[in-house]
Amino acid sequence: MTTWRTLCSLLLILQLAGCAQIAETVQLRAEPLGPPVTVRVDTSAGFAVRGERQGDVVEVQIEAVRYCADEQRQRARGFRVTERHAEGSSLTLEWLFGGLLSATGAGLAAYNAANPPDTSAGSLRSASRGYWFAGGIGAVGLALLGGALAQQLSLGKSETDLGERELKKRGHEAICQRQPATGGQVRLTLADGAQIEATADAQGKASVPLPADLEARMAKEGSRRATLEVLGDARAQVRISL
Numbered sequence: 001m002t003t004w005r006t007l008c009s010l011l012l013i014l015q016l017a018g019c020a021q022i023a024e025t026v027q028l029r030a031e032p033l034g035p036p037v038t039v040r041v042d043t044s045a046g047f048a049v050r051g052e053r054q055g056d057v058v059e060v061q062i063e064a065v066r067y068c069a070d071e072q073r074q075r076a077r078g079f080r081v082t083e084r085h086a087e088g089s090s091l092t093l094e095w096l097f098g099g100l101l102s103a104t105g106a107g108l109a110a111y112n113a114a115n116p117p118d119t120s121a122g123s124l125r126s127a128s129r130g131y132w133f134a135g136g137i138g139a140v141g142l143a144l145l146g147g148a149l150a151q152q153l154s155l156g157k158s159e160t161d162l163g164e165r166e167l168k169k170r171g172h173e174a175i176c177q178r179q180p181a182t183g184g185q186v187r188l189t190l191a192d193g194a195q196i197e198a199t200a201d202a203q204g205k206a207s208v209p210l211p212a213d214l215e216a217r218m219a220k221e222g223s224r225r226a227t228l229e230v231l232g233d234a235r236a237q238v239r240i241s242l
Helices: 002-018 090-114 127-154 214-221
Strands: 022-032 037-054 057-086 156-170 174-180 185-189 195-199 205-209 225-230 237-241
Touching: 022 156, 037 174, 037 185, 037 225, 037 237, 057 185, 057 225, 090 127, 185 205, 195 205
Parallel strands: none
Antiparallel strands: 022 057, 037 057, 057 156, 057 174, 057 205, 185 195, 185 225, 225 237
16 A cells, blocks of 8 residues: 555656646737728817906806817737747656656566566565556556647647727827806816815806905915816816916
């Protein structure tokens, strides 16, 4: 029993040591099926804002806008390119271990056949045990050779057809339509961080009152710049001079 356990452990170690390490890289490739076509697409909606100081207030106009972008479209056939290669000498070792174990198993079987145990002399050898021992080693060797062959055949570059697809590449968004908003909330942020809000009417107009000490605030901060924005739309923001 101890002999068989030792043999099984040894064969398992040899089999694990002989497993080849295969590296695989995957890339995508597109083959154009026609010329690219550029179309303008509607991407989103939002607001735009502008404002100007008039005396003690900032007169604001909010506009409802739509954003568009030029999109390049092209029909193409896609391919997944897979490349497999053995790392280091792992596959060579798998072939080597497989060949050695197969040859060892065959040699032991041949030895048992040529030198059967002498049962009349009370030999402790067993023919069946000898053949099982040789067959086990040979089986592991053949398994390694089979695995090495399968891995060897899987090496190299292969392509998988992914079918036809439409490739799209969208450019930068830009405002393509404007009209007065029907309401909205605006906020003016001064250089010192003070914030003033106002509500626009049905034509998108609003008046933001300026503080009485505005000049002193701007002199203290050394800046006459302020930020005007429409609440709820981070893109609807401009810098104005007071």
